Amino acid sequence: MADLRPRDERGQILLIAAFTLAVIFVALALVINSAIFTENLASQGEVAGSSEALTYQDQVRQSVAEAMAYANRYDESSLGASVDTIGGQSSSQQARGGRVIDVSLVSTTDGTRIADNASGGSAFRSSGGLSDWNLADGVERTRNVVVTTRHSDLPTSGTPFRLRANETGTPTNVWTMSVWEDSDDVVVRVNTADGDVSECRVAVAGAGTFQIDVTDGVIAGERCHALTRDGTAGTPMWFATGIPSGSTYDIEIANGDAIGGNYSMVVSPRGSWNATTLTTGSATGTPYRTDAIYEATVDYAFRTSQVTYETEIEVTPGEAP
Amino acid sequence: MATGPPRPPGGRAHTDDSRAQTTLDFAIGVSLFLSVMLFVFAFVPGILQPFELSGEQDTVLSERIASDLSQGTLGDPSEPYVLETHCTVAFFDEGSPSPSRCDYEGSTIQERLTVEDHRNVNVSLRGTLSGADADLLCWDATSQRIVERGSGDCNPDAGDDDRLLTGGETPPQSNDATVSSRRVVGIQQTNVTMRVVVW
Amino acid sequence: MSDRRGGVDERGQGHTLEAVAAAFLLVASVSFALQMTAVTPLSASTSSQHLENQLRYTGAGVMASVEERGGLSRAIRYWDESDARFHDAPDGGYYTADPPDNAFGRALNRTLDERNIAYNVHLVYERSSGDRAQKRLLYRGEPSDHAVRASRTVTIMDRDPLIDADGTENGTLTVSNASTYFLPDADTGGPVHNVVRVEVVAWRI
């Protein structure tokens, strides 16, 4: 037999094994690297500033609402200047954070502010002294209806104070809010135009004045579900629910003598106030009306390197949905 | 120099036993290689273990659910972090269909969050409404108000539709592979903490 | 003395050498692989970044829900005219241990102190000259490097009243006519008094 190649030519198998293992480990290193990157990617939060676009829009909405309240109370023409100042200061503040903010007033809708803010409060009578009277006719929208009163000024359950909104032309279609006091609880009952009744009872401590925010459904800081959601089906309801959205309604007060304090609301359109029962100047003790801004439309833009968000927001503070 | 046995050139006298590589050398070589091989095989899975990826996306999922619930679904996107009471309470009412007015559909938590049904999720509202420490919250149907579980008026199994504000399976206490995200939200004029746990 | 036929014996040590080379190659490849991957002690735990994201949302959530009822604006105007500082704040003029006794303070206490998160609250506003100023509302110490900032801007109008200790609006004092109030009128001509940015810097202790 021929002499085969001697044993030493075994072909360095060990080296090849080591080499293959080496290749495998390097490939594995690549995989580990992307695994680590996956974990890094997983722990990244949202895109920088993406949720701030909406929170900042909410802040702009509230700032413009503050400016509108000021304009309606003191100087109606000041809204434009206020919004520009808010826009200027906001963008300089946010520029530091790499955000570009742009706020500008586009348009306003006129309305009328009806109020009786005699100091120390007075009965809710008309300027002519009527206890049951009409405040406004043909109203399309109402916002920020607030009644400020005290326990001592509230009627007992006998003849509660009533605020009504009935559909123009068909008075039977009426939304009524009745307020009275029952052993230290403020009770509010709402009868909507489509026949639903719901009631809420809020215990208000102390003898001081407190606010019943009718459109927001809050009494002295406590939520009153009767004003924001009817008891049975749980569907939401608000001032003048049940009156078809197309038609207008009249606002009336019944039994105004029974309650004392102040109230104010803003209605639109501007001419809907009742000239016989409301005065124009804010003479003490008598309900009056002044021109007011019902709604402001504002252009809002929020930009960062990754987010672009431009919208037009309508600011109507205190308007139920 | 004494000459050893004559070494014929290319002579056959080189028997294999005179290979000069004693079995000892071979033994050392192979043992060294094998020991390194064993070390490597023992060591490599060790470095791999922390990167055995499982459930990495749970972190992002719980953040997504928490942001979606707190900034849009249970409230209004124009007013983030403020929840609307009715839809929030109805969200935790598993089994009954979702109210059409609310921004979610389906009857189980998974359907309402649009995650796959096998995914384990728990959403709960906690807060300190009275007293010192936070507790699970509960909807008291009689007073239409949100109260702490510990307070007297919360009796979820007493027939009147009081309800504990927690939905989905209960998260396992021991299992550490859960990811939880928290958001502070406002509801009924107060602040509570919404906690989303995914595992 | 090499042997023309590649004698078998000289290569003896070659085998062990080969094994050693193989072993070396193996260890070299493992160490190279390790060097290449960004294996850091923390790389397996991603929780710290996740927790920081939570803190940012917490701060934003507290301020959003408090401001829904105007609580933030009232917290800025919660000023004691005679003491020239926030109501019953310590001498430094800013709160330290316990937060202010108003809606904002209670909300912070309920949500942040509850989960032992330390926080500072600063008010950033603009002076009439246009440059930026900062005032501490609540200060609890130097934030750690994992601190997270959440901010919210609030507009204060010229005739907004100051808030008394019990939370009710002061009848006479407003932000404009109060002599010791810290917030200047940044827009002297117009109705806006100042746009204040409330910053909550929170960190885990």
Place this chain on the structure above:
Amino acid sequence: MTERGTSTALSYVLTLSIATLLVSGLLFAGSTFVEDSREQVIRQELQVIGEHLASNVEQVDRYAGAPETVHEASLEQTFPSRVTGTTYDAILRENGGDPTLTLRATDPAVTVEIGLGSDVPITGETFADGGTIATSCEVSGGTCDRIVIENV
């Protein structure tokens, strides 16, 4: 000839075959292990990227829902263009009222699907490769009709 005669050839063949067997076995086991863990990492990475993209889509949906009129709403995020060596793409499709986001890797065909809320306005199908993906609203008349994803 050495006394052991054929045994040398036999031992020679034996060691050679065992060694090659060992090496090939090693190679095969190693590569399948690498392939498997690579596919697992790819799946995980696609799911993480998918979740990020889904939260971007939901964020843009909230942008659209918040104000009365929207002029523009878009959000972009930079994702890795290759996932463990393979390219991938993302498809946002209406899927008949139940919108989903599908991510597909090319080399080992890995597909990941993420469900979205049915109220998210998505019609038809839009497509984006890995890398910087912008999620934006197609706005007409002040409302966001459709959320799309595209490469920037």
